[in-house]
Amino acid sequence: MKKIFAFVFAISTFTACDKLNVEMDENLLLIHAEKCALWDAQSYENYIFTYSSPLYEASWSAYYMDVKIAVSKDIESKILEVHSDDVRNLNDRLIPFMSIQDIFDYIEDVSHTIDWMLHASDPQYRKDIKSLKFTVKYNEQYHYPEDVIFTYFRGGGYDGGLKNFRIKILEFTPYTIE
Numbered sequence: 213m214k215k216i217f218a219f220v221f222a223i224s225t226f227t228a229c230d231k232l233n234v235e236m237d238e239n240l241l242l243i244h245a246e247k248c249a250l251w252d253a254q255s256y257e258n259y260i261f262t263y264s265s266p267l268y269e270a271s272w273s274a275y276y277m278d279v280k281i282a283v284s285k286d287i288e289s290k291i292l293e294v295h296s297d298d299v300r301n302l303n304d305r306l307i308p309f310m311s312i313q314d315i316f317d318y319i320e321d322v323s324h325t326i327d328w329m330l331h332a333s334d335p336q337y338r339k340d341i342k343s344l345k346f347t348v349k350y351n352e353q354y355h356y357p358e359d360v361i362f363t364y365f366r367g368g369g370y371d372g373g374l375k376n377f378r379i380k381i382l383e384f385t386p387y388t389i390e
Contacts, residue, residue, distance in 0.1 A: 216237050233343040241323055257285035263381040283311050303387040312356045315379055319348055322362050340366045
């Protein structure tokens with residue numbers, strides 16, 4: 213709870229700065245925790261889902277891939293299909309998410325990264341951040357994160373430029389094993 217309060221305080225504080233444009237729900241972590249609990253309460257142990265995300269580990273990639281994964285409580289998650297507009301660099305190690313829980317974990321990790329970015333000990337790092345956007349849309353029926361967008365623009369020193377990452381769940385099908 214202390215982490216959530218600190219995060220909400222950080223977003224509130226830095227949203228007030230005129231040089232930094234922050235677009236995100238101040239209650240994102242609270243909503244996330246609620247949706248995660250609702251997802252867990254449904255106890256989906258076997259499901260197939262398809263998602264779209266950047267192909268490369270670096271978030272600047274212009275190439276996206278669609279990945280179809282089968283998740284089962286009794287066996288390791290299995291990649292069923294992968295489609296991409298850049299097949300020459302496609303391999304299994306580039307698949308970032310093997311379950312919906314991995315996406316929930318990613319959202320929490322990004323939240324902590326934003327907190328770190330906004331509280332970096334180097335004032336120049338904070339000064340160089342021009343805009344930041346983090347939005348999560350959850351599925352109304354199943355409560356999984358349906359569309360996750362993280363974007364920030366940093367001018368000046370360091371690595372500069374625009375950073376984007378989007379995960380979009382395109383299909384979700386729970387099933388039972390008899």
